Amino acid sequence: MSVADVKKNAQExxxxxxxxxxxxxxxxxxxxxxxxxxxxxxxxxYGAPTALSQVAGINLIDAxxxxxxxxxxxxxxxxxxxxxxxDLGLNPSAQGDIIRVxxxxxxxxxxxxxxxxxxxxxxxxxxxxxxxxxxGNESLxxxxxxxxxxxxxxxxxxxxxxxxxxxxxxxxxxxVAEKEKEVLTV
Numbered sequence: 001m002s003v004a005d006v007k008k009n010a011q012e013x014x015x016x017x018x019x020x021x022x023x024x025x026x027x028x029x030x031x032x033x034x035x036x037x038x039x040x041x042x043x044x045x046y047g048a049p050t051a052l053s054q055v056a057g058i059n060l061i062d063a064x065x066x067x068x069x070x071x072x073x074x075x076x077x078x079x080x081x082x083x084x085x086x087d088l089g090l091n092p093s094a095q096g097d098i099i100r101v102x103x104x105x106x107x108x109x110x111x112x113x114x115x116x117x118x119x120x121x122x123x124x125x126x127x128x129x130x131x132x133x134x135x136g137n138e139s140l141x142x143x144x145x146x147x148x149x150x151x152x153x154x155x156x157x158x159x160x161x162x163x164x165x166x167x168x169x170x171x172x173x174x175x176v177a178e179k180e181k182e183v184l185t186v
Contacts, residue, residue, distance in 0.1 A: 002143075002148070003157045007136070007157065010136040013132045014165070017128040028121075028183065029089075033063060033103040035066060038101070041083055052082065056070045057069040065100055067101075068092070070099070076099060083101060115180050115183055119180075122176040129168045
């Protein structure tokens, strides 16, 4: 293993942490409707829990309403129940063969809870990035101990690892700031 391998591995893992944060933040509700809210809703389909997107088409009807179009008409009541039971604070209603899911406006208190949740997710992502940095630095120390690289090379690589960590933490903070702004916008 070389210094380049250690850095490449760390960068890939940090990128995955960032993608995970992006996915987690997409699930946080804002004042507007977006289909990502329903991403983790599971529906009982022929006895197996199945993602809602696998049994229905999901789209936006307007800024505050999501439309769910079941691929099979008989699934409508099951889908409606699954959305209601998902504990998202949503109350779907079937209208013909489409299920309308209005997203109620968030209260000020609920918005503050959402911001806290976003900050908590960000903190978890930062911890993950710092742990990856620590693992990378330990790998570099091991390379020095095995005499694969010099101590000067290790110092340079540790500095580069710190710069990489700082960049990813800045990206995390920027992402969370954007989400906070989105959540707090009425």
